[in-house]
Amino acid sequence: ETGGDDGTYTAKASLSDHISLYVEPTLxxxxxxxxxxxxxxxxxxxxxxxxxxADSATSSSYPDKQVWGTTHGFGLxxxxxxxxxxxxxxxxTDYGKIILESxxxxxxxxxxxxxxxxxxxxxxxxx
Numbered sequence: 001e002t003g004g005d006d007g008t009y010t011a012k013a014s015l016s017d018h019i020s021l022y023v024e025p026t027l028x029x030x031x032x033x034x035x036x037x038x039x040x041x042x043x044x045x046x047x048x049x050x051x052x053x054a055d056s057a058t059s060s061s062y063p064d065k066q067v068w069g070t071t072h073g074f075g076l077x078x079x080x081x082x083x084x085x086x087x088x089x090x091x092x093t094d095y096g097k098i099i100l101e102s103x104x105x106x107x108x109x110x111x112x113x114x115x116x117x118x119x120x121x122x123x124x125x126x127x
Contacts, residue, residue, distance in 0.1 A: 011049075011062075011110045011112070013046050013047060013048050013049055014046075014047045014049060015045065015046060016044070016045050016047065017043075017044065017045045018042065018043070018044045019042065019043050019044075020041070020042040020043075021040060021041050021042075022038055022039065022040035022041075022071065023038070023039055024036045024037070024038050024075070025037055032078060032079050032080065032081075033076075033077070033078050034076070034077045034079075035075070035077070036074065036076075036077060036089075037072075037073070037074050038072065038073040038074065038075060038089060038091055039070075039071065040070065040071035040093070041068065041069075041070060041071075042069045042070070042071055042093055042095075043066060043068050043069075044095070044114075045064065045065075045066050046064060046065045046066070046067060046098065046114075047064045048062040048063070048064060048065075048110070060102035060103075060104060060106050060107070060108045061102060061104045061105065062100045062108075063100060065098065065100060067095045067096075067098055067114065068095070069093050069094055069096065069114070070093070070094055071091050071092065071093040072091070072092060073090050073092060074089065075087055075088055075091075075120075076088050076089075079126070083125050083126045083127060084124070084125055084126075085123070085124050085126060086121075086122070086123055087120070087122040087124070088119070088122075089119070089120050089122075090118070090119050091117075091118050091120070092115065092116070092117050093115065093116040095115065095116075096113065096114075097112075097113055098110075098112045098113070098114055099111050099112075100112075
């Protein structure tokens with residue numbers, strides 16, 4: 001008997017240094033209003049927070065990883081004659097499956113999927 005342990009655990013990580021390279025081709029329906037599609041390639045660093053105490057019987061250390069993803073979305077843009085613009089967009093970024101294998105301890109495997117959905121409001125100035 002396994003004592004009710006199904007072998008599934010949770011893991012923690014922090015994300016940092018997110019970088020995206022994107023394009024937003026815009027179709028203007030008038031002088032000041034347009035709609036756009038968004039496409040991007042993104043990269044993010046994943047730092048695992050699952051390095052347990054070395055004296056634990058089940059301790060494991062997991063490597064950090066850099067992952068790549070793709071973004072697609074759409075938005076609305078309004079501009080003013082003074083260079084101020086306003087954007088609202090919806091975008092989804094898919095980083096796909098992330099697998100991290102422990103380098104020590106019980107040789108566990110972290111199997112995760114990282115997907116991000118976002119609604120953004122942006123205000124800017126064109127010069």
